[in-house]
Amino acid sequence: MGTSAGEAGYFADDSMIRRVMRKRAVGLTYGLRALVVGAINPLLYVGTAEHSAHRDSPYTRLATTGALFEAVFLGSKTEADRALKFTKRKHASVVGTLPENAGDAHPAGTPYSAFDPDLLFMTMAFTFESAMTMHDLLVRKLTDTERADLYSDFVRWGELFGMPRNAAPLDYLAFDRFFQAYLKSAELFLTDEARLVGSYLAGHKRAYRLQPPAEQVGSALYLLVQGSLPARVRGLYGMDWSLTDEVAFQAFARGIRTAHVAPPLAPRVLANALAGRSAPSYQLIARREQRMIRAGRASMPGVDPRNWVQRNSA
Incomplete structure (x- = not known):
């Protein structure tokens, strides 16, 4: 995909960051996982x-962040x-x-x-x-050279948001x-709130069931996110992960990878559908969340909308 009105972006169309982030399998999963x-x-x-x-309204925040990030990943310099x-x-x-x-390394007052x-x-x-993990799982494993190039692109992306270059390790291996x-x-x-919010985002905790096919799509997304997590992170959340879960996760991921096989093994229409911006899909989730909130239903029951200062000064 090109940039709007043909204007160049901060990354070339053939850069690794664009090749990875325009894959919708990555764009629709990396944000939740991150x-x-x-x-x-x-x-x-x-x-x-x-x-x-x-x-x-965490899904609204996710949609906003996803759109901002995608503007820099895939957009023109003006958009970025x-x-x-x-x-x-x-x-x-x-x-x-x-x-x-927040643990021994992060006492109050830090x-x-x-x-x-x-x-x-x-x-x-x-x-x-x-992004790298989800591309490896759902598209194909990157080569060592591609991984190094993707890291370099992401360092540049971080710099655009204000990160000093020397804040990041020198190269991918480091x-x-x-x-x-x-x-x-x-x-x-x-923290207690981080565990609660993260559990909702990963589908470890579910407040509501959706109407088909949204429920099936959500369950599949949660399976991919949970299965992709490092074992220690799953442990911190208290997520049980059985052999049955692992088998289902690997089978589903393998099916998505298969869909990314280049034509003629996959129809060209499917290949085209697998690439593009993911922000519109996040917006659908955000609009659903806003409808729930207007109807008086909490997006994530148990999460206090007030921050710590507001809660403790009431």
Whole structure:
């Protein structure tokens, strides 16, 4: 796909970041997964939740974030610059301190800021790792060279959002060593709210059942997200994962990979449907959430729409 009106974007059409992020199997799954995994970083989670206008409408926030990210991944420079300007303006108010203990590594009073280089890097890290994982699972495994190029593109993407280049490891191999060590470290911690919200996002906790076929589509998406999570992350959420679950997950993922086989094995119409922007699909989910809220139903029952300061000053 090209950029709007033929205008160039920050990434070439044949760049790895565009080749990966225009696959709808990636675009429709990486965001949910990145949020679920990213919630294990309490500074990121609390900083976002405490300053979000969508605390009680997380799918609306996901749709907004997905559209902003996709504008930079796939859009023209004009479109990307609008998204970057909007994000910078929103991030200006995201500064504070942890209001409660979040594990030994993050005591109450630990400062956070949306412009902190380490947190900008962690946002990039969770986004990149989720996109790469879902492409490997649902499209095909990347080669070593492709993986290195994709990482370089994501570092550039992070820089566009304000991340200093030296905040990220030098190359993909260094990143992989860092990320695997991070997953084993004492840094990981889920606050009670992060565990609840992440459990909803991953489908581990379900508040409502949908009408067919939306229920089947949702269950399939949740299976892919849960199955793709690192074992330790599933453990932190208390997710049971049986052999039956693993078999179903692998079979479903294999079926999606098969659909990405190039024509003539797959009809060209199917091949075209598998690529493109995913933001419109996120908007459908956001509109459903807004209808529920207008009808007086909580999107995620148990999640307090007030932030910590509001709850504790009432």
